[in-house]
Amino acid sequence: MPAHLITSPQRTEMLLVAVLVQMIIMIGAARAMNHVFRRFGQPGVVGEIVAGLLLGPSLFGHFCPGLSAAIFGATASPAIAVLSQLGLILLMFQIGMSFEFRQLREARASKALLPLAVVSVSVPFGLGLWLGHLSAPVFAASMPVNVYALFCGVAMAITAVPILGRILTEYGMSKHEIGVLAISVAALNDVAGWLLLAFVSAVATASFSPAHMALQLGGVFAFVLLCVFVLRPGARWLLRAFPVKHNEVPPTLMAIVLVSVFALGICTFKLGIFGIFGGFVGGLLVHHDHAFAAAWRRQVGSFVLICLLPVFFTYSGLHTNLLGLSSGSDWLWLLAFLLAAVLGKIAPVVLVSRASGYGAHAAMLLGVLMNTRALMELIVLNIGLETGFLPQKVFTMLVIMAVVTTIMAGPALKLLLPRLGLDVPRQIDA
Template sequence: MTASIHQTEQLLFTVLLQLIVMIGAARLMHSLFRRMGQPGVVGEIVAGLLLGPSLFGHFFPGASLALFGAKPEPAITILSQIGLILLMFQIGSEFEYGRLRLPRLRQTTLFVAATSILAPFAVGFGIGRLSAATLAPGIDPLVYSLFCGVAVAITAVPILGRILKEYGLTQTDVGIIAISAAAVNDVVGWVLLACISAFATAQLSGQYLLTHLGGLLVFIFALRFLAAPLADRLVARFPVRDGHIPPNLLAILLAIMFALAICTYALGIFAIFGGFAAGLLFHRHRALVEAWHNQVGQFVLVFFLPIFFTFTGLRTNLLGLTSGPELFWLAAVCLAAIAAKVVPVYLAGRANGLPHRDSMMLGTLMNTRALMELIVLNIGYDLGFLPKSMFTILVVMAVVTTVMTGPILRALLASAPNPATRRAQA
């Protein structure tokens, strides 16, 4: 009994020490990157990388092993996943369908969403096929290539939303199209990821498709016709007052998102997508969404996200990319991923009547990957279909494509005294 208590206390001590380091490093880098004109979350991602073998583990291997161990503690792993479920709820709740009420915006959004998925997926798949023999020997080249395709195709909704707010673009045509297309992009990306994972684990049979697609349809039907009215009644029964969520409603919200996470896990679409589905149920209740953001959302961003970023950083060794082929593929993946997003989206914008600069801004915004990319990469890595070298290359690509967004937007916005980005009008 005494030994068990001692082990529990030791584990608690280790996890608490890890949390102090992770949260402190994330806040420090957040502030630093904000001063550099970058989204703070990019600094938090970099903090996670620096705590891994790319810096801390390289120069202080003994201290790194003592602090983080040979691999992340199960408690840290679970905390990171819970944090992602809560974050996905926030992302889903902040998506406003009403922004797409204008037909011209709907049409452009669909064009942009399609091009931002199809072209990058094809390019990523091609990269996978060409690099499989060099970077992924022993892994099924088809599965590896499919994962590369999804990784290149994804766009990061939460980071994109922050960038739009920072540059005052949330109510412009470009901002509305970008955030809406990114939401479609992410949903399609998750579905593709689920299908590829099923295929990779030899489960993608006719019976599997029938069972899981049927289950998915039932799930969507239940959300729309059962859960959505229930959500409306819950908000009416426990109204938000003075910007605060009643404790009973908060408890019910947590239970709903965790229950839906269990459902989506059972459907093979990953547990974190359940949080997104729960967010969609409550997106119409703006007072609740705002209260969640102020009351819970900040805690999620400050406490949980650094855990996930460090979890990713401990798996990423930038110093491990030393061979000529690896460095070649690092440059090739970054260049190809940027071109595959920016060029097709720019052309889609122009084809739908957007000015040159608006189309360039749209392509730049859709090139933002960051957080969602890291989630996809960790899934592929955990399933064993992304080797460490390509995992690291794609992490670097996610950071590069996100860091470049701010400077390009500033240059485009400063290129003329009267920006062409128009405010959406009914």
């Protein structure tokens, strides 16, 4: 039918059908790869990440370009982009409310928190900055060298809070001291990473000013005070006013929580640390109420994990071509980025953990957990690619690095948990 003859309701139906087809493929592929990876002892979420990459130009788009374009289009649709971000916000909310932060009252955990956050950002950032300058003549000769190097540094510094949260939950470590410390350090790590990304973006667009950065930091500090002294008491009152009954969240409470989480997402976006952290903050405000957290996970959690999160993985995968490395030199540079990323995260975290009183196995476990990057890394890399300050080949190398560092977590957990007297789940949960 000619385009001028298509009515508005018909356009809506056509868009709906297109999105439904995409959702069917994304959810089905993610669930299938989830089962495959769990059979090999990996967290299912790693399989979901790989499924998203395989649906992009790395496999499906390479061997079936016409079919891929017909299903996903030349670029991901705005509907898919919005659904992917919505899923991340709700996932971050669930992660925030799933952890027992009272464990941080332990002397060694509170002693280690800030030093771990500092070294887990500064060391890999410095190594990424150095590698960026070193590789610029090869990959970024036509780009501003400092901006390219800064993007490399930020990509190295990030830790994937949502993926780390999923891994800790799947291995039953969400209430263990090591798990709580890891997610807390990762949260501080990522806030610092997003501030660095905002700084790099401002430099790249020549809009940076010390006054603007000071204003942004002041806004973050004011937001923290608002959460501690206003929103946290308000959340406690709200949960008392609408208590969970029969293991179900009351509809009115669910509506208020959703509105609040989305509003917090707007606040963190305006502060320059991206909307998904509003979800994490919302989770922290209600994490003390175990009945609410359990009921929410049962009523909403599975839908988010099974339906919405795979959308983001595919959205990222559509922008990633793992087949772009074509020479031996490319693979040597990939190895350099990978070694710098792994050593830059694990080594300083192990050293600081040991100095804070943790044993060798616990320190190594913290280092491996902080080395998981995939989801947040993909966000940073896509920003660098879309703004034109990250070359395609380096983008591909850093995507591979992000996936490899995340895959490392599963075998390391199986090796280290028994040595800490902890059980490894026989069947990793979905």
